[in-house]
Each structure stands twice: as C-alpha cells, then as structure tokens.
Amino acid sequence: MAGPTSRLLTLLSLLQTSRTWSGSELAERLDVTHRTVRRDIDRLREMGYPIDADLGAHGGYRLVAGTSMPPLLLEDDEAIAVALGLRTVAVQGLPELEDAGIRALTKLSQSLPSRLRHRVRTLGTAAMTRRPGPEMSVDPDVLTVLAAATANRERVRMAYEDRSGAVSDRHVEPQRLIVVRQRWYLVAFDLDRDDWRHFRADRISAPRGTGARARALMPDEDVLAHLEHAERAMAPTYRADVTLRLPFDEARARLRDHLGDGEIAPEGDGTRWRSSADTVEWLARRLLALDCRFVVHGPQELREHLAWIHERTGLR
Structure with a gap:
C-alpha cells in the first residue's frame, strides 16, 4: 500500500481526468477502504481542490472548476505541451501575457525533470521558427533563467554582446525583467562596473545562477525610468x-x-x-x-x- 502522500497524489491524478469515479473504483485503484477514500477526498478539499460527490448507485467523485487555481499534476506529455505553449506566449504571444507567460514558464521549468527540459528545448527550437519581429528574437531558456534569478534574488554570470558585437563576461544582480517597445530587457546591478545597467535579453547568452544572494535594490518606480532614459540615449536615430x-x-x-x-x-x-x-x-x-x-x-x-x-x- 502506498504512503498517505503518494496516495493523495495518485488520487488527485485520477480525479483530474474528465470523468466521475465511483468510491469503489477509487478504493480498488488505491488499494484502500471506502472510508480511507472519503478521508482522502476531505483532505484534498481542505487543500483547495473543489471535488463534487454525487450520491446514489451511479454517483461518484469528480474534480470541478472552483474559484481559485489549485496545483495541477501533469503527465510528461502534458507538461511538455504546456511548456511549449508558454514559450510561445512568452516570446511571440500577446503583449499583455508575455510577463505572465515567463513567470509561469519559470515555475514549470524549475520543476521539470532534465529529460523533459531537453525535450521542450528540442521541440521549441523546431516549432518556433517564426518571430513577430527582430526585436523579439530571444531564447526562452535565457528568459526563464533570468526570471528565476530575479525572483530568487540570485546573482548571475552571463555573456553579453554589446552594440558593436564585442562579447564580455558579466557578473550581475538582476533587479527586473521587463518588456519595453517589444524588447525584453534585464535591469541589473553590474558588480564589475559598480553601477546599474540594462541588458537586451536577445544579446545575453549562457546565463547561470551563482547561488550568491543579490543585495542591490532599485525601487520599482525607478526601474522603468532608468530603462527609458538609457534607451533614449542609446537608440539609433534616422531621418525619414x-x-x-x-x-x-x-x-x-x-x-x-x-x-x-x-x-x-x-x-x-x-x-x-x-x-x-x-x-x-x-x-x-x-x-x-x-x-x-x-x-x-x-x-x-x-x-x-x-x-x-x-x-x-x-x-x-
């Protein structure tokens, strides 16, 4: 017999399928008594999973839509499909969903086994051949690493290619990952230059968290102002x-x-x-x-x- 935690996860996985399960079916699948099934159902409800119970000979249990989004259990192929969809939203989707897509992709990527992360990268490279514009040609894996480091307040080492094409190693403390004028930027404190800098995400490669905690902080209201000022100063100009x-x-x-x-x-x-x-x-x-x-x-x-x-x- 599986332990209580493993049993709950198995029960949740069964209930997430689009069908109604009788108490007898669940008891047989889990190799427990009907009483244990009812107790486990109550525990899942306490955790926020909306589970309906229909009485009678043809009744049973099913997971229904609730007022909040509880955690989901995904099979391997389902996790890959969701990750690929989030990559598409993050890089070439609706502007109002790009930031949410990156945050969701970061959470999912951190929990994926390495074998699934490799499959997502391989399939993503093959599928995402069309970009909405040159401004958005950024590697989703770069975005997820930067987003995770930003959320975790972790220092990052990375390679950065400047406007002249020169590549340098950077050691930074990420502050915010943000979209401005259809481009992703990282606002970070550059430890080697002892100053705030902004980096175009499509020019960043091989970012990796160092495990060291970032300490520099810029107030949120100053982040966008810093980025817009720097962009105006460095953006190329033309005469139409x-x-x-x-x-x-x-x-x-x-x-x-x-x-x-x-x-x-x-x-x-x-x-x-x-x-x-x-x-x-x-x-x-x-x-x-x-x-x-x-x-x-x-x-x-x-x-x-x-x-x-x-x-x-x-x-x-």
Whole structure:
C-alpha cells in the first residue's frame, strides 16, 4: 500500500481526468477502504481542490472548476505541451501575457525533470521558427533563467554582446525583467562596473545562477525610468524620406508641431517630407498619426518597422 502522500497524489491524478469515479473504483485503484477514500477526498478539499460527490448507485467523485487555481499534476506529455505553449506566449504571444507567460514558464521549468527540459528545448527550437519581429528574437531558456534569478534574488554570470558585437563576461544582480517597445530587457546591478545597467535579453547568452544572494535594490518606480532614459540615449536615430498623399498646406498643418529641423516641399499632388532625426518607433507613430497614404523612400529600418506593425496588427 502506498504512503498517505503518494496516495493523495495518485488520487488527485485520477480525479483530474474528465470523468466521475465511483468510491469503489477509487478504493480498488488505491488499494484502500471506502472510508480511507472519503478521508482522502476531505483532505484534498481542505487543500483547495473543489471535488463534487454525487450520491446514489451511479454517483461518484469528480474534480470541478472552483474559484481559485489549485496545483495541477501533469503527465510528461502534458507538461511538455504546456511548456511549449508558454514559450510561445512568452516570446511571440500577446503583449499583455508575455510577463505572465515567463513567470509561469519559470515555475514549470524549475520543476521539470532534465529529460523533459531537453525535450521542450528540442521541440521549441523546431516549432518556433517564426518571430513577430527582430526585436523579439530571444531564447526562452535565457528568459526563464533570468526570471528565476530575479525572483530568487540570485546573482548571475552571463555573456553579453554589446552594440558593436564585442562579447564580455558579466557578473550581475538582476533587479527586473521587463518588456519595453517589444524588447525584453534585464535591469541589473553590474558588480564589475559598480553601477546599474540594462541588458537586451536577445544579446545575453549562457546565463547561470551563482547561488550568491543579490543585495542591490532599485525601487520599482525607478526601474522603468532608468530603462527609458538609457534607451533614449542609446537608440539609433534616422531621418525619414516620405511622400505623403496630402496636399502641401494640409501636410504642413499636420506636421507643424513635429517638423523640427526637417523639411517639407510640394511634390505633385502630394508632399515630400524629410523628417528630423528620431527613432524608427517615433517616426512610424508620427506617420500613422497623419492618417493618410504614404510611400517610404527610406530608411530601410523604417520600412521594416512599419512592415512589422502591419504584420502584428493587421493594419492596412
């Protein structure tokens, strides 16, 4: 006869199947008495599992939906399916679910046996061939390691490739893992540089927890401000060259507050706009806000960003 804990887990696994189990069936499966089955059912209810009991010759026990989410037991193939789904949500899913997807994937990955983690990585590599845009090409395994270290307040060693392509070893204390403008960033205290830094997750490789406890803390309200300030300072800027399908006077009125050192000039029935220097994100927003048809002559980065917006949102 199995011990009480093992028996409870077996009972829970049976109840999670989509059927009603009679007391006799459960007693036979568990090799216990009907009284023990009833006592174990009561223990599961005390732990938060909503279990209904129907009386009568055709009655039995079944697990039903409750008001909260109790722990679940998953078979190997079920755990792999859930992990693959969470990887997809985390890296190329809905923006409002990306952070939740990473947290759930981190919890699941920490409990998976090594053989299942290997299968998830192998299948994930084969299945996730399409990305929503270059900004999101980040390894889910990197995200789960960083998220776990952040939650556990653990120092991390990792390799990081900077904008010039140079790779260096970093020893950091993770503070927050966050999405800004469709990119994952790690905000962390760099121990070797004795300062706060932010790292693009798609440029991080081979992160590993050291077991040492992180001590540096940045108030939550300062994390996003730090990241946005650093991004503005380092983001590449471009000058858009666009033909707007707007009469010159109307285009000048719409661009008046955003022209800066840019230039506009009549071009046939439309207007040629050569913008001031700014990020592709701002230039794309400015173009879309004009609410007119347009042709982008350059730069290529702006065309690619607009194509990504078109693919992500379905805008015409």
